[in-house]
Amino acid sequence: MHCLSVGPRGAAPTMCRRGEASVADSLAGVSETVVSATAPAIDPAFENVWDEIVWRGLVHVSTDQEALRALLSGDPITYYCGFDPTAPSLHLGNLVQLLTMRRLQLAGHKPLGLVGGSTGLVGDPRPSAERTLNTRETVAEWVGYLRSQVERFLSFEGDNAARIVNNLDWTAPMSAIDFLREIGKHYRVGTMLKKDAVAARLNSEAGISYTEFSYQILQGMDFLELYRQYGCVLQTGGSDQWGNLTSGTDLIHRVEGVHVHAIGTPLITNSDGTKFGKSEGNAIWLDAAMCSPYRMYQFWLNTDDADVIERLKIFTFLTRAEIEEYERLVEAEPFRRAAQKRLALEVTAFVHGTDAAAAVIAASEALFGQGDLAALDAITLRHALEELPNATVAPGTNVVQALVDTGLVSSLSEGRRAIAQGGVSLDGVKVEDESATVSGALPGGVSVLRRGKKTLAGVFVG
Incomplete structure (x- = not known):
């Protein structure tokens, strides 16, 4: 058995054999043997990847489900997901998309990771107020950061190797007149006004600028361009982006006369209804410089019993059988927090690598008297102490x-x-x-x- 070790920003994924950088299974919550993080793989218990992502709760809304099931069960297709550089790092919400992309790639399909060099200059409409427009230099810098992060989670080898694209490449050369004539003419203002994000802003005191109102056209144009260049027929994204996702499917149908597809993943919230991944305004970032591996590990370790099985389905590559066993353990022995320990190990190792996961677990043990504090590496120890008074x-x-x-x-x-x-x-x-x-x-x-x-x-x- 192998495990995927993901290195620091920009580093290529490497493979390590099970047993290297291993951690005590008492922390992973199974038995007294030794385990390491699970290798990314599709679950053979499912007939196809569509059935698996549905079971994992990753399909909140979509285009025709029967057509999608047939599409993902057949020959390899090209699909994409976009990431806008509105910050210097991706966060846990983006990780849902990255994991979904990886699952589809493991099933043989071909991913396009789009980094929004042009849409990042505009910003999609937020529910409450207009976004602050960042400088072109800042956006270009963040494009580089996000590109290197996306590259860490996909494979760039084999027949279905991933490809990274930047929508600035086809947007920048287009004049305003060309944009209005070639793309804008296919959109109806009445339909655009009905989009949830737009409607929410129209009913607020802040209103909405033409800039953010036009965002859905830009995203629709992205899907059209990727369909023309690469034969891309599926886009994934968060369900709060459904209006933007269908902007592309509708545009391609009008212009090219073909049906393409979209999948909207659920917005992850805690069982008490609070927003997932944020505490007092602090997002859980994927960049170790913005959120240490220790902090990330502790975040997952503190998952509520009511949420942990859903998190294992979405954020790990554990099989259905393994997750059902953890569900039984949560019910029978919640005090052991076996599911939380395994969740924290799996996600921290996937994002930061198995060495980092092992280091933070060693720090957690040592802080509570189960290891040698002097044997810890300085960076991990400092990160751990920063989370304490x-x-x-x-x-x-x-x-x-x-x-x-x-x-x-x-x-x-x-x-x-x-x-x-x-x-x-x-x-x-x-x-x-x-x-x-x-x-x-x-x-x-x-x-x-x-x-x-x-x-x-x-x-x-x-």
Whole structure:
């Protein structure tokens, strides 16, 4: 068995044999053996990839389902998904699309990853207000970042090798008159006004500019261009983009007289209705510089029992049989959090590589007394401590003061009492003397303070 190891931004995927960079299965939640992340593969339990993506809950809305099932069960087709550079990184919502693309490619179909060098200059309509237009230089820079990210999740080898395209290549040379005559004439304003994103903005105080109103035409033109250049007959995207997806299918039908298809994946929300992947406005980015592997791992580890099986279906390549077993474990032994541990391992390894996943699991173990803090790599340890209450102190700072600075105690006197009661440790060693100082002896010049069994804080010395 092999596992796919995905490297840092721009690096090519590499293959590693099961057992390399392995992690304890107690963390993955199965038995006492050793496992690594699952290799991307389609599930042989399904007759075709359409049945699998339906079972995984990836089809919220689509064009003709019977036609799609036949299409995806037959000869290889070309399909695409677009990613606009409205930020310097993709996020978990985009990961749904990347995983869907990968599943279709594993079934033999040919992916086109479109990075929106032109649509990124415009921006699709948001529900509430007009987007801020970024500079051309910023968008061009972000195009490069997103391109390298998309490349990490697809295969560029074999008969169905992926291809990356940029819609600026066919949009930039077109004059406004050509755009209106060749594309705009096929659109009816009444139909455009009925699109959900447009209708929501028309009914808001902000209204909608002609720029964002025209976005659906640009996306429709993308599908037409890819149909003409590559024979592309399917587009995937989020269900909130359904109006833009059907803009392309309708345009191709009018201009070329053929039927093409679209699949809208569900918007992922938590069982309590809250938006998935964001906490206090902070998205879970796929770029390690914007969201560390440790933070990503912890995000998945904290998945609610009510959500974890759906997440395993969408975000991992575990088989139906494996996921059904985790469903049984969630019901029978929820306290073990076996499904959450496996989910965190699988997604972190897929996004950041098996080495990074192993490192963050080792850090989680060591922080809670099941490993050697001094053996951790400096970057992973720092990322882990950044997720805890933490403080930066000068070299030689008294442990009592560090307890106060990190918020583990509310006063110096409370800190002294905690030490006297034997309830404080520094870097895994019990603090016996209240005059002890923080030295930052762990890798990267940091220390770990613990009060009691489970209350931790990070100390950055410098």
